[in-house]
Amino acid sequence: MQARRVSAPITSPQAGSYFDLKTRVQNKLLAEIDPSMDVTRTDEVRRTIQSLFEQILTEENIVLSRPERARLFEQISAEILGFGPLQSLLEDDTITEIMVNGPKNVYIERKGKVHRVPITFESNDHVMRIIDRIVAPLGRRIDESSPYVDARLPDGSRVNAVIPPISLVGPVLTIRKF
Structure with missing residues (x-):
């Protein structure tokens, strides 16, 4: 060393x-x-x-x-x-949905109610790194030529990610947990 x-x-x-x-x-x-x-x-x-x-x-x-x-x-x-700022949300069984609308807007659904959470990403690139880490093991990719991904995680949760140019607010991600 x-x-x-x-x-x-x-x-x-x-x-x-x-x-x-x-x-x-x-x-x-x-x-x-x-x-x-x-x-x-x-x-x-x-x-x-x-x-x-x-x-x-x-x-x-x-x-x-x-x-x-x-x-x-x-x-x-x-x-x-893990999945950076989302890791603790993914481990929380009371959360049924995680919504990331750019690096500064993260929401969860718990008991049927949507709440904004004080979790942020450093930048759009940070959100993209986490999206890539989520979808790559599923054999999927997301980039400008393929800016939309729908997939299922091994636990059955649904993942949807959309990036520019389709998304106008930067990378967005939704994970619906089951």
Whole structure:
């Protein structure tokens, strides 16, 4: 492993931009992960990511409270292993539908009522990465020449994604859970 430059301590996500901190740690983590690692062994990969995560925080002299550290790790591991900001929504059995209308407008349906949730994506590109991660294992693709996908997830949930030029608001995604 290469020597790393130690930066000034960060005492909390508020000391700088939380997004910048997350991006910096995530990029360092991705640079350290062995690309040949078998990602189907989720528990093993998660332990490896946790170990590297702790090492990066120590080397970078990043000081966070236990809840902040746990939150940062969960968000980064969801980006690497799961479906990013949607991961927690997909794991919530009380949610029947997830609707993403661009990076800043995420809604859920719970008990027949639609609610806007305080979850956002970094950009349209971030939404596209998550859409690609969802549809690629299904043998589907989405791009400008094929800007619309309807598919079924292995659990039976329906997925619908539409991107520009058909969508005028950027990439949109709906997951109807069953």
